[in-house]
Amino acid sequence: xxxxxxxxxxxxxxxxxxxxxxxxxxxxxxxxxxxxxxxxxxxxxxxxxxxxxxxxxxxxxxxxxxxxxxxxxxxxxxxxxxxxxxxxxxxxxxxxxxxxxxxxxxxxxxxxxxxxxxxxxxxxxxxxxxxxxxxxxxxxxxxxxxxxxxxxxxxxxxxxxxxxxxxxxxxxxxxxxxxxxxxxxxxxxxxxxxxxxxxxxxxxxxxxxxxxxxxxxxxxxxxxxxxxxxxxxxxxxxxxxxxxxxxxxxxxxxxxxxxxxxxxxxxxxxxxxxxxxxxxxxxxxxxxxxxxxxxxxxxxxxxxxxxxxxxxxxxxxxxxxxxxxxxxxxxxxxxxxxxxxxxxxxxxxxxxxxxxxxxxxxxxxxxxxxxxxxxxxxxxxxxxxxxxxxxxxxxxxxxxxxxxxxxxxxxxxxxxxxxxxxxxxxxxxxxxxxxxxxxxxxxxxxxxxxxxxxxxxxxxxxxxxxxxxxxxxxxxxxxxx
Amino acid sequence: xxxxxxxxxxxxxxxxxxxxxxxxxxxxxxxxxxxxxxxxxxxxxxxxxxxxxxxxxxxxxxxxxxxxxxxxxxxxxxxxxxxxxxxxxxxxxxxxxxxxxxxxxxxxxxxxxxxxxxxxxxxxxxxxxxxxxxxxxxxxxxxxxxxxxxxxxxxxxxxxxxxxxxxxxxxxxxxxxxxxxxxxxxxxxxxxxxxxxxxxxxxxxxxxxxxxxxxxxxxxxxxxxxxxxxxxxxxxxxxxxxxxxxxxxxxxxxxxxxxxxxxxxxxxxxxxxxxxxxxxxxxxxxxxxxxxxxxxxxxxxxxxxxxxxxxxxxxxxxxxxxxxxxxxxxxxxxxxxxxxxxxxxxxxxxxxxxxxxxxxxxxxxxxxxxxxxxxxxxx
Numbered sequence: 001x002x003x004x005x006x007x008x009x010x011x012x013x014x015x016x017x018x019x020x021x022x023x024x025x026x027x028x029x030x031x032x033x034x035x036x037x038x039x040x041x042x043x044x045x046x047x048x049x050x051x052x053x054x055x056x057x058x059x060x061x062x063x064x065x066x067x068x069x070x071x072x073x074x075x076x077x078x079x080x081x082x083x084x085x086x087x088x089x090x091x092x093x094x095x096x097x098x099x100x101x102x103x104x105x106x107x108x109x110x111x112x113x114x115x116x117x118x119x120x121x122x123x124x125x126x127x128x129x130x131x132x133x134x135x136x137x138x139x140x141x142x143x144x145x146x147x148x149x150x151x152x153x154x155x156x157x158x159x160x161x162x163x164x165x166x167x168x169x170x171x172x173x174x175x176x177x178x179x180x181x182x183x184x185x186x187x188x189x190x191x192x193x194x195x196x197x198x199x200x201x202x203x204x205x206x207x208x209x210x211x212x213x214x215x216x217x218x219x220x221x222x223x224x225x226x227x228x229x230x231x232x233x234x235x236x237x238x239x240x241x242x243x244x245x246x247x248x249x250x251x252x253x254x255x256x257x258x259x260x261x262x263x264x265x266x267x268x269x270x271x272x273x274x275x276x277x278x279x280x281x282x283x284x285x286x287x288x289x290x291x292x293x294x295x296x297x298x299x300x301x302x303x304x305x306x307x308x309x310x311x312x313x314x315x316x317x318x319x320x321x322x323x324x325x326x327x328x329x330x331x332x333x334x335x336x337x338x339x340x341x342x343x344x345x346x347x348x349x350x351x352x353x354x355x356x357x358x359x360x361x362x363x364x365x366x367x368x369x370x371x372x373x374x375x376x377x378x379x380x381x382x383x384x385x386x387x388x389x390x391x392x393x394x395x396x397x398x399x400x401x402x403x404x405x406x407x408x409x410x411x412x413x414x415x416x417x418x419x420x421x422x423x424x425x426x427x428x429x430x431x432x433x434x435x436x437x438x439x440x441x442x443x444x445x446x447x448x449x450x451x452x453x454x455x456x457x458x459x460x461x462x463x464x465x466x467x468x469x470x471x472x473x474x475x476x477x478x479x480x481x
Numbered sequence: 482x483x484x485x486x487x488x489x490x491x492x493x494x495x496x497x498x499x500x501x502x503x504x505x506x507x508x509x510x511x512x513x514x515x516x517x518x519x520x521x522x523x524x525x526x527x528x529x530x531x532x533x534x535x536x537x538x539x540x541x542x543x544x545x546x547x548x549x550x551x552x553x554x555x556x557x558x559x560x561x562x563x564x565x566x567x568x569x570x571x572x573x574x575x576x577x578x579x580x581x582x583x584x585x586x587x588x589x590x591x592x593x594x595x596x597x598x599x600x601x602x603x604x605x606x607x608x609x610x611x612x613x614x615x616x617x618x619x620x621x622x623x624x625x626x627x628x629x630x631x632x633x634x635x636x637x638x639x640x641x642x643x644x645x646x647x648x649x650x651x652x653x654x655x656x657x658x659x660x661x662x663x664x665x666x667x668x669x670x671x672x673x674x675x676x677x678x679x680x681x682x683x684x685x686x687x688x689x690x691x692x693x694x695x696x697x698x699x700x701x702x703x704x705x706x707x708x709x710x711x712x713x714x715x716x717x718x719x720x721x722x723x724x725x726x727x728x729x730x731x732x733x734x735x736x737x738x739x740x741x742x743x744x745x746x747x748x749x750x751x752x753x754x755x756x757x758x759x760x761x762x763x764x765x766x767x768x769x770x771x772x773x774x775x776x777x778x779x780x781x782x783x784x785x786x787x788x789x790x791x792x793x794x795x796x797x798x799x800x801x802x803x804x805x806x807x808x809x810x811x812x813x814x815x816x817x818x819x820x821x822x823x824x825x826x827x828x829x830x831x832x833x834x835x836x837x838x839x840x841x842x843x844x845x846x847x848x849x850x851x852x853x854x855x856x857x858x859x860x
Contacts, residue, residue, distance in 0.1 A: 024816050024817050027816070030809055038846070042797060239542075244625070244628070248629050267629065269629070269633045269786075269790045278792055280791055281629075407792075424773035425773060428772065
């Protein structure tokens, strides 16, 4: 938008911010600089990027380059001051552009459509002429009804010296679609800033059976939650007999003022939220040196069908109900597999992929047999004597890794996303359509001149107008022409 | 018959269609054109059936057979959820297949709208190449059950919309490239240099990667390992300095020759009887349709999903960043065209670059960069 020539300094700044040139330059700058951060790994230990740099530029120049890159903030690029400045420039550009253009657009949206003077009828992108029998007074109704039926336009009519002019517009508000989209970007940006200022993000490893009332958020900062969160159990499900995980689940309990207020099993894609703080399932593992804390849960069933559930620690014994057969836990493996050749069992993973216990059975002090019982394989639960030892769980040695987040800005971001979806839909798939129809009397008949515009997808509107012209010429009064 | 039979049939039909479309270009007989369209449509139907079959096969694997769900409504909901989550678009193989499906669909729409079969000779080779790429690289075609992070209701909407957008961008790329070839006259023109070099580089990349494949496929074992450890080791990065030097030299000479004789390509294309303005219009319309779909399905749904799964709606990981880069390139296209009035060659160059960003987002990030998104990797 051009202003008068004698502009002040502030006007010049305003104009440069309002220009689309700046916008496209910013797009290009954000796109190009962003590439850097996808090549240099962000927020990792320096050694990794040092290795990358020496591979790309050679051993000798890597340390110097690393130093330069570090000073430029490339190692945490998207949070560096200059990237923030570009984003700020982007936001300012959107605001100024919109303020600059909105008055003109509002005029197009708000002002009622006016009839056109004769010479304006020339030069429409979409133009049609049809000749109908009868005077304009008679043909007018047919024209109004046909257009209403075909396009939904409610035509306004004015009397002119040689006939009538009918005109109407639809979708004038769709011109705002672009600005709704721009506004949504501002919403998303402000929501994310609110999240950074008023929220936090941290990680909480929680051992089965343990509780915590605070979390660590990077750099040894500890934040109190205002309540206690306890992990009652953690479990991984696998697909069939494979090691392909199907589900990670943690059963959590929220304890507020000594009372259990919420219990929920969370999984990936299904977190728990309490008092604005959300707990996401993010990782898991075995707590080192926690073997002594582990509780083995077995369901013992004798041949005769007597059942009992027992909880045991490593090295402890149990007796099959109704018998004198006792079993003692002698060994444990979190992930067991058998080497067919050597006939030996060994542990193949550090996670609890396939937990197993080695149980030694004896009767009245006489050793009978021993064997591995696998949690995931029920066929290993059966004992030679017909009794069963079901390995239900090993509890207490795993931890669940919870991603903890409080982000009061996230709803603004979501709102921004919805606004953007609506704005884009309006901006790309809807259009402002205007139509003017002139009915002129020519020797007792009517010459109909249609002029129409659409700010988007003109072809579709043109086809629609073509159909109107076609159906008018098929009307009883038509066929003259 | 299972899904792979139908996938095989569709691949074959697309390759036949490609040959028929080229024959059609040479002879311009309407009967040949009709055969070309029929073969493409039959291939498309076969592929649709294949996708539906694979969907049901996938559904059977992930089905909850524990029988713990009781009540009619709950069971129906569980089945619905199972169906939604069994959408076969979760690894590189499946997504390439789906991309080809979208591309052919978009092409068929264009063919009927614009009554012009000439692009068929361009689009069917892309489809055939993508499917042949799957077989050549020995990509893992096994149905893999979903890891927990992928078990989300957002999966279907996110992936389907992303690929619809990708295929509109692919179409825009084809038409913009043809436009550039048709509209450039002089070899010294920047836009001529641009398309000649881009196409030259593309061909060199394909050839050198082919050489890597031939040389190292046994050592590398997997296509992913090949690209990660042996990329260009057969040519530019060969241990012998001489081979490496010759490779660079040959590549340079090739690009120069391509630049010198690129006009031959123009002569071929000018026989297509397509109006450059129609090409420009299709480019714009494809992007105008693809951009909002990409924004919503690719960026917004992706962000919401990440928020549900990890509590981070935007983490600047390479995949996210590259999709944002793609978004900015197309935003650049739209603003430059609609507000700055860029037309013709200048804007066609932007459309071509946009698709380069798309391909990098889709393949480059998984193969060359690391990130959270490990699911697209070839296994």
